[in-house]
Amino acid sequence: MADGTIFEERGLQAVALVTDSFHNTARSMARVRGFPDYRYAAVSNPIGSLDAQGIKQRARQALPQVLEILGITDIRGLEER
Amino acid sequence: MAGQPDYNSNDGSNSSDGELTTEDLRRARRAIEHCFESGWTDGLPVVPPIEEFVNEFLSHTRRDPSQVLCTAPHLQRDCTVRDAAACAVMAGCKPEYFPTFIAAVEAFASIGPVMSQSTTGRAFPILINGPVRTRLGINCTHNIFGPGDRANATIGRALRLMLLNIFNVRPHDLDQSTHGTPAKIYLCFGENEEESPWQPMHVDHGFARDASTVMIQQARSTLHIDHRTSQVPEELLYTMARSMSYAGHLTASASAGGRILQTDGGFHKNLACIVVLGPEHAGHIARGGWSKQDIVGFLYKHWGSTAGELRRCGGSLEEISSLPEDAFIPAAAMPESIKVVVAGANNAGESTLLLGYGPCAGPIAIEEA
Numbered sequence: 001m002a003d004g005t006i007f008e009e010r011g012l013q014a015v016a017l018v019t020d021s022f023h024n025t026a027r028s029m030a031r032v033r034g035f036p037d038y039r040y041a042a043v044s045n046p047i048g049s050l051d052a053q054g055i056k057q058r059a060r061q062a063l064p065q066v067l068e069i070l071g072i073t074d075i076r077g078l079e080e081r
Numbered sequence: 082m083a084g085q086p087d088y089n090s091n092d093g094s095n096s097s098d099g100e101l102t103t104e105d106l107r108r109a110r111r112a113i114e115h116c117f118e119s120g121w122t123d124g125l126p127v128v129p130p131i132e133e134f135v136n137e138f139l140s141h142t143r144r145d146p147s148q149v150l151c152t153a154p155h156l157q158r159d160c161t162v163r164d165a166a167a168c169a170v171m172a173g174c175k176p177e178y179f180p181t182f183i184a185a186v187e188a189f190a191s192i193g194p195v196m197s198q199s200t201t202g203r204a205f206p207i208l209i210n211g212p213v214r215t216r217l218g219i220n221c222t223h224n225i226f227g228p229g230d231r232a233n234a235t236i237g238r239a240l241r242l243m244l245l246n247i248f249n250v251r252p253h254d255l256d257q258s259t260h261g262t263p264a265k266i267y268l269c270f271g272e273n274e275e276e277s278p279w280q281p282m283h284v285d286h287g288f289a290r291d292a293s294t295v296m297i298q299q300a301r302s303t304l305h306i307d308h309r310t311s312q313v314p315e316e317l318l319y320t321m322a323r324s325m326s327y328a329g330h331l332t333a334s335a336s337a338g339g340r341i342l343q344t345d346g347g348f349h350k351n352l353a354c355i356v357v358l359g360p361e362h363a364g365h366i367a368r369g370g371w372s373k374q375d376i377v378g379f380l381y382k383h384w385g386s387t388a389g390e391l392r393r394c395g396g397s398l399e400e401i402s403s404l405p406e407d408a409f410i411p412a413a414a415m416p417e418s419i420k421v422v423v424a425g426a427n428n429a430g431e432s433t434l435l436l437g438y439g440p441c442a443g444p445i446a447i448e449e450a
Contacts, residue, residue: 002155024254025255028255029255032157032158033157
């Protein structure tokens with residue numbers, strides 16, 4: 001979250017990704033960094049123990065959130081690999 | 082309780098002889114409750130940090146109260162000398178402990194408050210060397226990791242209160258610890274220099290023996306070593322090396338997820354351990370002709386695991402998957418990741434491991450006012 005807000009401060013669009021075990025920390029860190037309404041993407045916990053298939057599932061979970069936060073509505077040309 | 086003052090015999094009227102009245106104690110309790118309600122505590126009562134008390138602590142240092150001792154840019158918070166004094170008051174320190182706590186905060190600054198937010202729930206053991214130990218009554222012998230000694234408890238606790246109150250690293254919030262450890266409440270001890278067969282830690286680092294210093298490392302917890310049936314250095318130290326290598330500490334470091342396999346040695350760049358030898362173990366090892374450097378070399382060589390064992394525990398680094406079953410992989414990147422100190426009572430074959438992450442911060446010299 002700190003990195004995401006630092007990018008934003010420097011004018012770079014960024015989306016912070018957290019697992020849903022870290023909502024409290026994410027919100028606190030955003031508030032501490034001066035972005036109380038900072039939006040971020042959350043995926044299910046855990047991550048570290050997943051295999052490649054599990055990671056792909058988390059990516060599917062994250063992608064619509066990331067696109068929405070970035071304001072991207074036209075995803076033509078993007079295809080799932 | 083033996084020796085307990087009989088406050089109940091006082092009716093609460095003003096006392097002319099300096100004795101506490103029942104009404105004084107009621108007010109003190111209300112002040113303590115106010116601190117709880119304000120969210121300033123670690124779950125235990127604190128001394129209210131009123132300006133008079135804070136100024137009394139500040140009189141024990143030449144530092145400017147506004148000097149920043151420790152900073153956390155990502156949290157946009159700093160700890161000044163005055164902030165540190167408030168935390169020392171709250172923890173129950175005596176004012177004369179304050180220069181030692183300043184040194185502890187300065188040592189901690191080089192580790193950085195960010196490490197206090199880890200899910201690992203790290204403690205920050207404070208090691209104190211030099212004459213300040215006797216001057217402040219810092220326990221170096223019996224029960225060094227247990228309760229009962231004000232200097233150990235309150236200097237260590239002040240560091241945690243700084244994290245809670247100045248950096249706002251609180252559980253359920255910016256402190257993401259999964260379990261934490263009781264060592265997070267406080268962990269501060271002195272080296273038992275008087276019963277050590279070797280020169281003390283701060284002298285190893287180039288300080289004069291009569292200097293007083295503070296050193297800090299990150300540790301997951303204390304791990305107890307009990308071996309009373311051998312006086313053979315290799316047997317005692319091999320027991321410690323295997324205890325340092327327990328699966329729950331090493332497997333995570335040997336798994337995918339950003340860990341770095343050192344091409345020239347260990348599989349985690351930051352694994353570190355303070356080996357706290359009890360004086361009895363230290364005596365056996367020294368009588369065998371071993372120096373601290375010899376100990377470090379031996380422990381480094383045997384601290385680690387075989388590729389087969391790591392694989393059975395789920396260690397998933399690609400580099401491990403291609404190694405033979407019995408290929409031994411040292412845990413630490415370098416021997417300097419291991420520090421040896423002597424502390425505790427000279428009454429049994431016991432030692433303690435403070436396993437965690439390095440590098441050590443300090444030693445930092447304690448400046449007396």
